[in-house]
Amino acid sequence: MKISLKNVAKTFQTFRAVRGVSLEIESGELVALLGPSGSGKTTILRMVAGLEYADEGQIFFGDEDATDIPVRERGVGFVFQHYALFPHMTVGENVAFGMKVSKKKRSKADIEARVGELLRLVKLDGLQDRFPNQISGGQRQRVALARALAVDPKVLLLDEPFGALDANVRRELRRWLREIHSELGITTLFVTHDQEEALDLADRVVILDEGRIVQEGTPAQVTRQPKSAFVVRFLGDTNRLSASVANGMADLGGASIAAPALADGKADAYLRPNDLTWSTTGGGIPASVEGVLDRTGSRRVIAVTDRGDPLEFDVAPEVAVKAGDRGFVQIARAQLFAAE
Amino acid sequence: MRHAKGKPPRVGDRPAIRRTLIAVVLVTGAFFVLAPLVVIAVQAFSLGVGYFGATIAHPDTRHAIFLTAATALIAVPINTIFGIAAAWAVTKYEFWGRRFLIVIIEIPFSISPVVAGVAYLFVYGLQGLFGPMLQSAEVRVLFALPGIVLASMFVTAPFVARELIPLMQAQGRDLEEAATSLGASGWRTFFSVTLPNIKWALLYGVVLCNARVMGEFGAVSVVSGNIRGQTNTLPLHIELLYHDYNAVGAFAAASILALLAVVTIVAKVLLERQGAGRRSRPALAAPIVEAKP
Structure with missing residues (x-):
């Protein structure tokens, strides 16, 4: 089911959480709402679910105006950040709950069969007599998903679905959610503040800041053609160097790069740790190394330019570099924006 | 250890x-x-089981027991519903005057019950606010069961709410939202999701409330008028017997009250031992199973 938001706004007391958001989510798409805390992403998700009502604007499910349809009748599957499993019910009873309270009556055997089917889908068969406290966090999140899917929702909404899990489980569940999505093809909207999660999982990423959409697009679009410095900064580690632009070239104090789109004047260059390389022989921005952090696939060099700007970049594990070394930082690529 | x-x-x-x-x-x-x-217990039987029996069987004592039980049967359910409603309102809604409501609910805890009784006199007494109106309608509030119930309710109003508010605050709204998003109605959500998760705190509040209603002396003493065999609840009757220099009778009646208290506590413990208690807190009963991917 296609979802459209038309100029939706929401204010809590004096806090303007969402300020005129318009968004289209195509049927079967997997879309991430990404933003820092307070950017309005969860509020948007809750408005789509019907757990909050929009002060302004409309929300359409297909062609139907769903703005004022209460959550109970909206037909969404909502997965909460902290699972919200019913602690006094077993896993099986949790999954069956939506079918038991449904207006559409099902026979007991029917419900049981469907519960079994859903638990197999989320790879939890055999655990249906456990209570939520007796299973792990990752398993709980999968029960929550099975419970949401049990009511055959038109849309699946997930609020920070993996936020409370440790990194390994999170990565595994991410892959697994992708599989479930491609198997069921259900329109899915999820909220996250984790850039990696959004980029790994979503067909399209919607980046929010202060209640507004700052950019939306495929992971390739938002990473390679960021529209603003905020998007660059938010999507990952970055270094900022001030630059001066003249005649389509930006000078970064030792290195210059093409800046065809910028007018002459001051600019900011944003450089990912992988956009920089280290050279001892010359060419580039003169810098000295302050420290090196060894990581699994690379070494993170913490350096400072002779102009006093801090820089962080990655070099291959074999590169022998240590604190106190002097050399040159070379720029492979950069994102340039007119100075703020 | x-x-x-x-x-x-x-x-x-x-x-x-x-x-x-x-x-x-x-x-x-x-x-x-x-x-x-x-x-x-010892004093109650100091003149023998026969005397104990006679004291208990005395019509005035029997009436006092009846009146205390009747008061509890009316006041406890009403206060239970009030407590759930108040806790729900305070924890699940944001509204103007929310903090004020919490303070209001707490007032009976900090105020002397006698003050409550006197206040009721001023409101429902003959010279009071509604006194003349009630008299012309021939409704007796003071010196009758309604006054006793009202005074008891005032004193015990916070018990259930106080047990529920911290628990429901900790639980938040997620469970109710989850149930509603799955299509459950408000009643269904309350009875199959909210209530099972608060039942032990609720039961505890009810037990405390009941014990206090049965034992309440100060407020009831002011509004009941202490009419022997008519408006005397058990605590008032005990005092009356004591003032009649019938110490053994007073102890016998007191033993009934003590027994009622013991019964309520035992009932609570027994209910907690039921399998249902385990079901509501499975973490205490079963080991946590580690994740198997």
């Missing part, structure tokens, strides 16, 4: 301190709580 030889004890686990503390608590408890209860 025990620690291996040669190793320093855990923090707060020094044997001398532990033994002293436990002894002090045990002795104090026995002296202040248990001993008086034993005295009541």
Whole structure:
């Protein structure tokens, strides 16, 4: 089911959480709402679910105006950040709950069969007599998903679905959610503040800041053609160097790069740790190394330019570099924006 | 409890301190709580079982027992519903005056019950606010069951709400939102999701409320008028017997009240031991199973 938001706004007391958001989510798409805390992403998700009502604007499910349809009748599957499993019910009873309270009556055997089917889908068969406290966090999140899917929702909404899990489980569940999505093809909207999660999982990423959409697009679009410095900064580690632009070239104090789109004047260059390389022989921005952090696939060099700007970049594990070394930082690529 | 030889004890686990503390608590408890209860039981039967029976069988005592039970049967359910409603309102809604409501609910805790009784006199008494109106409608509030119930309700209004508010605050709204998003109606959500998760706190509040209603003296004493065999509840009747120099009778009646209290506590413990108690807190009953991917 296609979802459209038309100029939706929401204010809590004096806090303007969402300020005129318009968004289209195509049927079967997997879309991430990404933003820092307070950017309005969860509020948007809750408005789509019907757990909050929009002060302004409309929300359409297909062609139907769903703005004022209460959550109970909206037909969404909502997965909460902290699972919200019913602690006094077993896993099986949790999954069956939506079918038991449904207006559409099902026979007991029917419900049981469907519960079994859903638990197999989320790879939890055999655990249906456990209570939520007796299973792990990752398993709980999968029960929550099975419970949401049990009511055959038109849309699946997930609020920070993996936020409370440790990194390994999170990565595994991410892959697994992708599989479930491609198997069921259900329109899915999820909220996250984790850039990696959004980029790994979503067909399209919607980046929010202060209640507004700052950019939306495929992971390739938002990473390679960021529209603003905020998007660059938010999507990952970055270094900022001030630059001066003249005649389509930006000078970064030792290195210059093409800046065809910028007018002459001051600019900011944003450089990912992988956009920089280290050279001892010359060419580039003169810098000295302050420290090196060894990581699994690379070494993170913490350096400072002779102009006093801090820089962080990655070099291959074999590169022998240590604190106190002097050399040159070379720029492979950069994102340039007119100075703020 | 025990620690291996040669190793320093855990923090707060020094044997001398532990033994002293436990002894002090045990002795104090026995002296202040248990001993008086034993005295009541002994005194009640000091003139023999026959005299005990006669005191209990006396129409005035029987009426007092009846009145106390009737008061509890009316006041406790009403206060239970009020407590759930108040806790729900305070924890699940944001509204103007929310903090004020919490303070209001707490008032009966901090105010002397006598003040409550006197206040009721001013509101419902003949010279009071609604006095003339009630009299012309021939409704008796004071010196009758309604006054006793109202006074008891005032005193015990906070008990259920106080137990529920912290729990429901901690639980938040997620469970209700989850149930509603799955298509459950408001009633269904309340009965199959909210209630099972608060039932032990609720039960505890009800037990405390009941014990207090049955034992309430001050407020009831002001509004009931102490009419023997008519408006005397059990605590008032005990005082009356005592003032009649019938100490044994007073103890006999008091033993009934003490018995009622013991029964409520035992009922609570028994209910908690039921399998249902385990179901609501499976974490206490079963080991946590580690994740199997």
